[in-house]
Amino acid sequence: MTVPSLPRVQHIVASGVIAAVGCWVAWVSYTQQPAEAFLFPRLISTVFVVLALWTFAKALMGWTKVGHGLGRIDVINLFPGLIIALIYVFWLAKALGFYTAGAIVFFILLAIYDPAPHRELKTWIKRIIITACYLVVMYGLFAKLLKVYTPREVFF
Amino acid sequence: MEFLYYFGDVFAPVSFGLLILGTVGGLILGATPGLSPTMAVALLIPFTFHLQPVQGLILLGAAYTSTVAGGAVSAILLKIPGAPANIATTLDGHTMAKQGKGAKALQLSFLASAVGGVIGVLLLIFLTPVLSKWALAFGPSHLFWLAILGVTVIGSLDSSSVVKGLLSGCIGLWLATIGFDDIMGAQRFIFHPALGGGINIIAALIGLFAIPQVLTMFAKGRSDKGAEVIAVEKHSVIDAVREVARQPRALSIGTITGSVIGLIPGVGGQIAGLVAYDQTKKFSPNRDQFGKGHPEGVIAAEAANNAMVGPSLVPLLTLSIPGSPTAAVLLGGLLIHGIFPGTDLFDNHPDVAWTFINSMLIGQILMCIFGLYVAGLAARVAQVPQSVMAAVVLGLAVFGSYSVQSSMGDVYVMAALGVMMYFLERFGFSAAPLVLGLILGPIAEANFIQGSMIAGATDGLGAYFLSGALNIALIGAVVASIIYSSWMEIKSRRYTSKEEIMG
Numbered sequence: 041m042t043v044p045s046l047p048r049v050q051h052i053v054a055s056g057v058i059a060a061v062g063c064w065v066a067w068v069s070y071t072q073q074p075a076e077a078f079l080f081p082r083l084i085s086t087v088f089v090v091l092a093l094w095t096f097a098k099a100l101m102g103w104t105k106v107g108h109g110l111g112r113i114d115v116i117n118l119f120p121g122l123i124i125a126l127i128y129v130f131w132l133a134k135a136l137g138f139y140t141a142g143a144i145v146f147f148i149l150l151a152i153y154d155p156a157p158h159r160e161l162k163t164w165i166k167r168i169i170i171t172a173c174y175l176v177v178m179y180g181l182f183a184k185l186l187k188v189y190t191p192r193e194v195f196f
Numbered sequence: 197m198e199f200l201y202y203f204g205d206v207f208a209p210v211s212f213g214l215l216i217l218g219t220v221g222g223l224i225l226g227a228t229p230g231l232s233p234t235m236a237v238a239l240l241i242p243f244t245f246h247l248q249p250v251q252g253l254i255l256l257g258a259a260y261t262s263t264v265a266g267g268a269v270s271a272i273l274l275k276i277p278g279a280p281a282n283i284a285t286t287l288d289g290h291t292m293a294k295q296g297k298g299a300k301a302l303q304l305s306f307l308a309s310a311v312g313g314v315i316g317v318l319l320l321i322f323l324t325p326v327l328s329k330w331a332l333a334f335g336p337s338h339l340f341w342l343a344i345l346g347v348t349v350i351g352s353l354d355s356s357s358v359v360k361g362l363l364s365g366c367i368g369l370w371l372a373t374i375g376f377d378d379i380m381g382a383q384r385f386i387f388h389p390a391l392g393g394g395i396n397i398i399a400a401l402i403g404l405f406a407i408p409q410v411l412t413m414f415a416k417g418r419s420d421k422g423a424e425v426i427a428v429e430k431h432s433v434i435d436a437v438r439e440v441a442r443q444p445r446a447l448s449i450g451t452i453t454g455s456v457i458g459l460i461p462g463v464g465g466q467i468a469g470l471v472a473y474d475q476t477k478k479f480s481p482n483r484d485q486f487g488k489g490h491p492e493g494v495i496a497a498e499a500a501n502n503a504m505v506g507p508s509l510v511p512l513l514t515l516s517i518p519g520s521p522t523a524a525v526l527l528g529g530l531l532i533h534g535i536f537p538g539t540d541l542f543d544n545h546p547d548v549a550w551t552f553i554n555s556m557l558i559g560q561i562l563m564c565i566f567g568l569y570v571a572g573l574a575a576r577v578a579q580v581p582q583s584v585m586a587a588v589v590l591g592l593a594v595f596g597s598y599s600v601q602s603s604m605g606d607v608y609v610m611a612a613l614g615v616m617m618y619f620l621e622r623f624g625f626s627a628a629p630l631v632l633g634l635i636l637g638p639i640a641e642a643n644f645i646q647g648s649m650i651a652g653a654t655d656g657l658g659a660y661f662l663s664g665a666l667n668i669a670l671i672g673a674v675v676a677s678i679i680y681s682s683w684m685e686i687k688s689r690r691y692t693s694k695e696e697i698m699g
Contacts, residue, residue, distance in 0.1 A: 050623070054619070054623045058367075062366075076379070076380055078384065080644050084369045084370055084373070085370065088363070088367070091359055091362055091363040095360060095363060098359075106360065107622060107623035109622055110622055113417070116417075117415050117417035117418075122414065122615070125411075125414075126611065129594060129608065129611040133604075133607065138594070142591050145591075146587045149583065149587040152583075153581075153583030154583045155418045155583070170584060174588065181243075188599040188602070190595070190599075
């Protein structure tokens with residue numbers, strides 16, 4: 041028995057998750073009350089489940105033709121940025137305040153993904169200046185121009 | 197000729213200032229690889245909250261128009277289409293730039309875009325009132341099928357896989373049902389407190405369009421340096437005007453193709469540009485020159501992708517059915533100001549409707565004027581490293597989604613949907629049908645419930661929803677779009693992708 045290739049395994053997992061969500065949506069739609077409130081969800085969840093199971097079956101059979109999945113390099117490159125973005129959104133923005141957290145995250149992302157050489161002092165000065173400009177523009181736009189009151193914990 | 201009555205409103209200082217701002221900003225955003233017109237418009241929506249509805253729409257409309265045209269700058273100078281609509285422009289435009297004719301290619305693209313765009317908006321002006329009167333004949337069952345048609349057409353035509361496109365549409369329709377049911381007040385699928393009020397459409401749009409782009413830029417890693425721009429020499433604008441005038445075949449094929457394709461919901465500028473390019477090549481005596489830097493190729497592609505902009509708004513403004521993902525975002529912009537497209541728009545808010553449409557007409561001319569002079573600056577912006585662009589877009593997405601209702605819940609929803617969409621895209625799913633499902637879901641459900649009540653008192657559900665000439669025609673269109681796309685998929689004749697053009 042041959043071992044399925046990585047993209048095929050990924051397609052099976054992805055379509056399996058979607059099929060599971062579809063089944064859950066259908067189960068909730070058909071079991072929850074009042075039935076009248078779930079009339080439309082029942083209609084769409086039926087189509088949802090059929091299409092999701094079809095996609096899952098195609099993935100199992102190895103017939104999936106579209107979607108490249110995630111390569112090893114993609115994951116390595118993506119992982120730090122994704123983790124930082126999620127920490128920013130789900131914790132740091134509220135804990136430190138939008139502007140402080142935004143500036144810190146902007147600087148870290150720049151340091152991770154900027155192709156300029158890390159060993160040159162000029163690079164770091166440039167990154168600090170870009171971060172400061174970003175902070176000024178965001179503060180000017182949202183706090184001063186649009187008058188959006190964002191959570192402010194540290195500094196401003 | 198009602199539109200002429202509101203023409204002066206476009207030139208009110210604030211409105212005209214926003215039109216110029218939207219046009220110049222859109223040209224620069226459009227030229228920036230990775231920032232699609234839909235994403236640019238979605239990120240701009242929070243900035244329209246503090247504006248009058250008409251001013252907000254002018255800003256969004258100008259950004260939509262000019263991002264499509266601005267995408268030609270990076271297509272020509274960097275061989276990176278700023279938007280999918282500019283893919284066909286790359287074929288001859290970049291070759292011209294490599295031959296030292298970059299300035300000429302840019303001028304031809306902006307002039308052709310303006311001609312195509314003006315004719316497209318004129319079509320919008322003359323078709324919209326007629327169709328909006330016709331829309332009065334639509335009952336709940338027809339509106340239900342129309343909403344379903346909007347999802348299935350985009351799901352089947354805009355995706356690389358018909359089944360995955362339709363599945364994306366279903367996911368969008370399901371997401372639209374999250375929250376409290378309007379009639380019974382029942383809780384539906386509220387598995388997190390942030391979802392208590394349902395999914396905020398603006399936060400969802402920002403997440404679905406901006407976050408996948410941010411993650412895509414992250415996935416390219418550090419090696420992705422700023423693109424190398426081909427230097428442009430000076431070229432007379434008058435000579436470019438003469439050149440465009442000497443190519444009536446490319447201009448007319450591009451404009452007609454773009455206008456017709458724009459009217460079909462779900463068929464975007466990418467297809468308009470490629471079909472126009474292909475048809476112009478077929479009818480040209482110099483067809484062997486296409487792909488080698490022939491001006492006809494640039495003119496046809498750019499006339500088509502901008503001619504598509506106006507007509508793509510016809511289904512939105514008449515029937516509330518967005519014809520494209522960007523039109524779906526514009527619908528979100530209308531709804532947050534309490535304005536519903538269709539007869540309500542033209543009967544109760546004619547000033548908003550006509551000033552917005554007129555601004556798109558003036559915007560096409562401004563886009564051409566600024567485009568001819570801002571192209572160089574836009575090309576410089578395109579060199580901004582993707583790391584900076586990704587961090588800026590992430591910040592705008594977080595601040596923008598929070599500013600909608602000053603709610604962290606919206607930021608969580610935006611991030612969760614964005615990350616989910618990134619992974620879905622990696623497996624062949626598309627954001628456009630999901631967004632259409634999310635926007636059209638409430639319309640489909642409201643009309644389904646209303647229709648069910650009418651059906652209960654009359655002939656029954658089946659007879660009400662499945663009989664009558666208009667119902668059958670709409671169901672036929674739903675089925676035809678799916679069968680046609682499936683057949684195209686089986687024959688492996690799907691439309692050329694960005695990756696194929698880029699080699």
